[in-house]
Amino acid sequence: MRLINMHPGRGGRVLLAALPFVILGIAYLIGSALRLAENPGDKLLPSLDAMGRMIEVMAFTPDRRTGDYLLWTDTAASLLRLWSGLAIATVIALVLGLLNGVLPVARAMLGPFIAFLSMVPPLALLPVLFIVLGLGEVSKIALIVIGVAPILTRDLALTAIALPREQIVKAETLSASSWLVAWRVVLPQVMPRLIDSLRLQLGPAFLFLIAAEAISAEGGLGYRIFLVRRYLSMDIIFPYVLWITLLAVTMDLCLRLLRRRLYPWAEVRP
Amino acid sequence: MTALTIQGLWKEYGAQVVLENVNLTIAPRAFVALVGPSGCGKTTFLRMLLGQERATRGTIVMDGEPLPSEPGPDRGVVYQRYSVFPHMTALQNVMLGPELRAARLTGRLWGAARRKLADEAVALLAEVGLAGAEAKYPAQLSGGMQQRLALAQTLMMRPKLLLLDEPFGALDPGIRTEIHTLMRRLWHEHAMTVVMVTHDMREAFALATRIIAFDRPRNRPEERERYGATITNDIAIWPPRVAGRQTIYDADIDPVQDDLNRFAITAGTTRPTEGSLP
Numbered sequence: 001m002r003l004i005n006m007h008p009g010r011g012g013r014v015l016l017a018a019l020p021f022v023i024l025g026i027a028y029l030i031g032s033a034l035r036l037a038e039n040p041g042d043k044l045l046p047s048l049d050a051m052g053r054m055i056e057v058m059a060f061t062p063d064r065r066t067g068d069y070l071l072w073t074d075t076a077a078s079l080l081r082l083w084s085g086l087a088i089a090t091v092i093a094l095v096l097g098l099l100n101g102v103l104p105v106a107r108a109m110l111g112p113f114i115a116f117l118s119m120v121p122p123l124a125l126l127p128v129l130f131i132v133l134g135l136g137e138v139s140k141i142a143l144i145v146i147g148v149a150p151i152l153t154r155d156l157a158l159t160a161i162a163l164p165r166e167q168i169v170k171a172e173t174l175s176a177s178s179w180l181v182a183w184r185v186v187l188p189q190v191m192p193r194l195i196d197s198l199r200l201q202l203g204p205a206f207l208f209l210i211a212a213e214a215i216s217a218e219g220g221l222g223y224r225i226f227l228v229r230r231y232l233s234m235d236i237i238f239p240y241v242l243w244i245t246l247l248a249v250t251m252d253l254c255l256r257l258l259r260r261r262l263y264p265w266a267e268v269r270p
Numbered sequence: 271m272t273a274l275t276i277q278g279l280w281k282e283y284g285a286q287v288v289l290e291n292v293n294l295t296i297a298p299r300a301f302v303a304l305v306g307p308s309g310c311g312k313t314t315f316l317r318m319l320l321g322q323e324r325a326t327r328g329t330i331v332m333d334g335e336p337l338p339s340e341p342g343p344d345r346g347v348v349y350q351r352y353s354v355f356p357h358m359t360a361l362q363n364v365m366l367g368p369e370l371r372a373a374r375l376t377g378r379l380w381g382a383a384r385r386k387l388a389d390e391a392v393a394l395l396a397e398v399g400l401a402g403a404e405a406k407y408p409a410q411l412s413g414g415m416q417q418r419l420a421l422a423q424t425l426m427m428r429p430k431l432l433l434l435d436e437p438f439g440a441l442d443p444g445i446r447t448e449i450h451t452l453m454r455r456l457w458h459e460h461a462m463t464v465v466m467v468t469h470d471m472r473e474a475f476a477l478a479t480r481i482i483a484f485d486r487p488r489n490r491p492e493e494r495e496r497y498g499a500t501i502t503n504d505i506a507i508w509p510p511r512v513a514g515r516q517t518i519y520d521a522d523i524d525p526v527q528d529d530l531n532r533f534a535i536t537a538g539t540t541r542p543t544e545g546s547l548p
C-alpha cells in the first residue's frame with residue numbers, strides 16, 4: 001500500500017500526536033540529568049523537582065513584599081492587555097475590512113493606505129508609543145493593535161472581495177441596499193475567516209505583548225520572564241514559557257469551537 | 271406584464287466588440303431562449319438586462335421606461351452557480367428577499383411578520399419540490415435541488431422579468447427533464463417574462479415561446495475583435511405556447527404510459543391556472 005493511502009486509526013492518531021511531546025520530555029530529562037550530574041549548581045536545565053518548587057512559590061505562595069500570588073496576577077495583567085488589544089483590532093478590522101471589501105470607493109481610498117500601514121514594523125514604533133502614550137497600559141495595548149489590526153483588516157477585505165460577484169448582484173435583485181449587502185451577505189460569510197485569522201494572529205499578539213512588557217511594566221508574564229532572566233532563573237522561565245504556550249493553545253481551541261458553534265455552514269463540505 | 275424593447279444595442283470591452291446592433295422586442299409573458307456559440311456574448315447580454323453591465327450604445331426599455339442602471343427586485347436572476355447563499359438554510363434563503371425589502375436596517379423580520387413569511391416560504395419550497403429540506407444548507411443539497419432553491423428564492427420577490435443564465439447546464443439529463451417540468455409550471459403560474467440563456471437546443475425547444483440565436487456574422491480570426499455577435503435567427507415556436515395555458519405537447523406525460531386520454535394539468539399544481547385546458 002502506498003504511504004499516501006495509510007491513515008492512522010483513532011488510537012494510532014493519539015499515539016502519534018503524543019510521540020513528539022514524549023521525545024521532547026525525555027530529551028530534556030536526559031540533558032538535565034547529565035548536566036546536573038556534572039555540576040549540581042547548574043542553572044541552565046533545572047530538574048523537574050526544582051521547577052516544581054518554583055511553581056509552588058510563584059503560583060501558590062503569597063509574595064513576601066506584596067502578598068500577591070505572582071503567577072496569577074501576572075497572568076491577569078497580561079491577558080487583560082492581550083484581550084483588549086485583540087478586541088480593538090478585531091473591531092477595527094471589521095469596520096475597515098468590510099468598507100474596503102464592499103465599497104469600491106472606500107477601497108480606492110483606504111486600500112493603498114492600509115497596505116502601507118501593514119508594512120510598518122510595529123516593534124520599531126514601540127519607543128514612539130512609549131514616548132507619546134506613556135509607559136502605562138495604553139502603549140502596550142496600542143502596540144498589539146498596531147501589530148495585528150492591519151493584517152486582520154487586509155485579510156478580511158480580501159475574503160470579502162473574493163466572494164462571487166454573482167452573490168452581490170443576487171442580493172441586489174432581492175432588494176438589498178449597500179448596507180444590507182454588507183450586513184446580511186458579506187459579514188456573515190467573512191466571520192469564519194476572521195476567526196481563523198485571529199487564531200493565526202495569536203502568536204504575533206503574544207510577541208508584541210511580551211516585547212512591550214519586557215521593556216516597561218509593573219507586572220505581567222513577559223515582565224516576570226525578563227526580570228528573573230538576570231538571576232538565570234530557568235526554573236521560573238521554563239514554567240512561564242510553558243504556561244504562556246498553554247494559554248495560547250487554549251485560546252486557539254476556544255476560537256475554533258466558537259467558529260464551529262456560530263458558523264456551522266462553514267464546516268459543511270459540499 | 272412586462273415588455274422589453276431593445277434598440278441598436280452595442281457592447282464593447284476596450285477594443286473588443288462583443289455585441290453589435292442588437293434589435294429585439296420581447297412580448298409580455300414571453301419565454302425567450304437565447305442560444306449561440308460559447309463566448310458570443312449571451313451572458314453579457316443578460317447582464318445588461320440585469321443592470322449589472324452598461325451598454326456601450328443603444329437603449330433597453332422595459333414597460334416604457336429606460337432600464338434602471340443597477341440590479342433591482344423587478345428583475346430576478348438564477349445563475350448556473352452561486353445563486354444561493356451558502357451561509358443560510360434553504361428556508362432562510364427563500365425568506366431573505368422579503369426580509370431585506372421590509373426591514374431596511376436589520377434585514378430581519380421578527381414575530382408574527384416572520385411567521386407569516388416563513389409559512390409563505392415553506393409553501394413555495396414545497397411548490398418547487400423542496401418540502402423537508404427547509405433546514406438544510408445549500409452545500410447539503412444536490413445541484414438540481416440548489417437550482418430549485420434559487421428559483422424559489424427569486425420568485426419570492428415576484429419579479430416581472432426572470433433572467434436565467436444556463437441554469438440547468440450542470441445537471442444530469444434526468445434531473446434536467448424534471449426541472450423543465452417545474453420551470454414550465456412556474457412560468458405558467460407566475461406573471462413574469464423569462465429570458466433564458468442555454469446551450470441545449472432541446473431545452474430551448476422544450477421551454478421557450480421563442481428562440482433567439484446570437485452569432486458572429488464575420489468570424490475570421492482577423493475580424494474577431496472588430497465585429498461582434500448579433501441576432502442571426504429568431505424562431506417562434508409552433509404551435510405557440512401561451513403563458514397560463516397548457517398545450518398538448520407540453521403536458522407532462524408519464525414516460526411509461528401512452529394513454530393520451532390521461533392528458534391533464536400537471537399533478538402538483540398549487541394554483542388554479544386561468545383558462546387552462548381541461
Ligand SMILES: Nc1ncnc2c1ncn2[C@@H]1O[C@H](COP(=O)(O)OP(=O)(O)O)[C@@H](O)[C@H]1O
Nearest residue numbers: 283286288306307308309310311312313314315
Ligand atoms: N468583464 C469583461 N471584460 C472584458 N471582456 C469580457 C468581460 N466579460 C465578457 N468579456 C468577453 O466578452 C465575450 C462574451 O462573453 P460572454 O458574454 O460571457 O459569452 P457567453 O456567455 O455567450 O459564452 C467573451 O469574449 C469574453 O471574453
Ligand SMILES: [Mg+2]
Nearest residue numbers: 312313314435
Ligand atoms: Mg455565458
